[in-house]
Amino acid sequence: MRAHFDPGGTPDGLLAALHALSAEGTIGGLMVLACDANGWQPERLDPILRGCEIPLFGGIFPQITYQNQNHERGTLLLALGAAPEIACVRGLSEADADFDERVEVATEHWQEPAGATTMVVFVDGLSSRISALVDGLYANFGLENNFIGGGAGSLSFQQRPCILTNAGLLADVAVLARLPLRSRIGVTHGWEPISEPLKVTGARGNVVMTLDWEPAFAVYKRMVEAHSGQEMRAEAFFALAKSYPFGMTKLDTEIVVRDPLMVVDGNHLVCVGEVPEGAFVKLLNGTPDTLIAAARKARELTMPASAELAGPAQAASASYLFIDCISRVLFLGERIADELRAVGHDRPVNGAFTLGEIANTGDAFLEFYNKTSVFGILFDEAIG
Known part of the structure; x- marks a missing residue:
């Protein structure tokens, strides 16, 4: 995944980045991670998102990380070499919703994958039935994918539109993006x-x-x-x-x-x-030291993939994606820099600080976590 960062975080900056990436003609899809302090509103964002011809998914988060630094303002665009399959599941707070069925219906147009896949899942972090959605994902997909993602939203704890799709900026929904990529995922917390x-x-x-x-x-x-x-x-x-x-x-x-x-x-x-x-x-x-040690362990859990990074082609094709809880930032303060160094000392780490984290490791039950570090290595041969 190739990263483009707009530190201003403006709608115009997003539009300019989308135009530039569209002109390249080699982008299969985009993951867009934006900061809540950008102040985006649907009336300004929806025309931009709906006008984007590249398949797009993402969210608005309290903070994001770009090249091992956390940012309270800005927009990160991660370009994918192959097109993702994207679906949206609505009504994440509906008490009577059957999410096994809703996930099945939302993804019924997806094709049988030809190889390894990784599913990125972003949800409205202030919805009340996220775990039920995660159970629905597991019921439909089991452990055939690796999963990584988390909750979007604001530290104001006021629910408002925070999920980015080609249909616009949405609230109380989940966006599912299945990527034709191999991955390794590590999950730890330190509490x-x-x-x-x-x-x-x-x-x-x-x-x-x-x-x-x-x-x-x-x-x-x-x-x-x-x-x-x-x-x-x-x-x-x-x-x-x-x-x-x-x-x-x-x-x-x-x-x-x-x-x-x-x-x-x-x-x-x-x-x-x-x-x-x-x-x-x-x-x-916990203590700052136990949390930082846990983040380092999340990275170490992916180390069976380190042999795959030995050659230049494999190294060029690998990206680090870090999904970390925003409350860890609040707890660690300035020492969040130590946590980011612990997971990204050899290459840039990009990602989001979320309201809850979604992950499995390929051999354990899919779960919705809080206050947890999720570290992923994604192999994108199409862009490498």
Whole structure:
């Protein structure tokens, strides 16, 4: 994948980049990663996106990374040598939606792949049924693809259009892009349990109402204050909550992290992604060193691919794609630069800082994660 970065992040900058790339005539598709601070609105973006003749998919994120640096403003375009198959799944917050069926219908026009594929999935990160969508992807595609992607949206936690497609700028949807590329994916997070298990005794979608039959915020506040020595206030919830996610244990995967975002209705916790009623969760905590070490491990998990980078043709065809949680940026502060160096010390890393991460590793169940680093090596012989 060849990268083009517009630091201004303006609609005109996007339009100019699309014209320049279209004129080359060798681009099969585009992944577009934009920053929330760009301030894009559908009325300005939709004519540009609908006028683009290149297959396009992407999202608007709190931050992006270009060549190992994080950016709060700007637009990154990643050019693909072969055309992706793209589908859109709508209504990610609809309580009664059957996402097994919706994914099947959305992708029914896709052809049987001739070789290895990688599926990039971007979702509206503030939708309430993302895990149900991910289950629908697994039901339809199993582990025949590698998956990588994450949640788009804003740190204002106000849901608005944030998914980029040739149909325009959309909200409460997922865009699926199957790329005819080989890949290796590593997934880690670096958070450690600091509590005994708590039973989720009341939950609805991504809202946790009670833990061990007590109001969820009261339980969470008590545990966080005891560990941190700081007062937790609902009106400044995320300032302290960013250091204390929940963890759910699932078979054959790392602990799946759930990020509490805010308090609603007095004592309910809104998380990024569903927390099933009846599940058991533990309070987690970490340090900058454990998170950076985890990101390095995510890269190391892809190292069976390192032999494929030995020759010049293979090295030229390989790109690093890093999907990392925005709350890790908030937690690490200036040390996010250390995390980016840990995963990209030998070649440029591009990607997005997301509201939740989507991945599997080819041999483990597909999952929607929070506060997690997902590192991918994608091999694009068509552009190399």
